[in-house]
Amino acid sequence: MTPDELIAHYGLEPIPAEGGLFRRTWAGPQRPDGRPEGTAIVALLTADDFSALHRLPSDEIWHHYLGDPLELLLLAPDGGTRTEVLGPDVLRGQHVQFTVPAGTWMGGRVRAGGSWTLFGCTMAPGFTFQGYEHGDAAELAARYPAAAAGIAGLARPL
Secondary structure, eight states: OOHHHHHHHHTOEEOTTTOSEEEEEEEOOBOTTSOBSOEEEEEEEETTOOEEEEEOSSOEEEEEEEESOEEEEEEOTTSOEEEEEESSOGGGTOBSEEEEOTTOEEEEEEOTTOOEEEEEEEESSOOOGGGOEEOOHHHHHHHOGGGHHHHHHTOOOO
């Protein structure tokens, strides 16, 4: 299986601003506030791309499906930073499913030495582009100086 085969199979398209390729696979009924009750996507990152730092107003559950591990840099509202790895090796600390709390800055890439990863994200209430906040490298590096190198590698201008 190759990234090109997965792109064709799922009909993946570029994720605006964030990076990577995706397709929405489910959206629940619309709520009174205009957001869907929930959403799910399937997404692909290759080693030459990344999911730019961003934050969302709801928890987001990331799911690892196929390919190489995915590293997620997380910058918490309380100033804490950590990196979590999504992948198949759960007995060595990787996650097949990981929840990023609302308001946490997140960005990800295929783990060094890997080629590609197929993953999914689920949210409830669902994702809308109005809720997406794109990270600014300088502002985030100033707030999270211990993670400045990781921030620089996961930031892109809008």
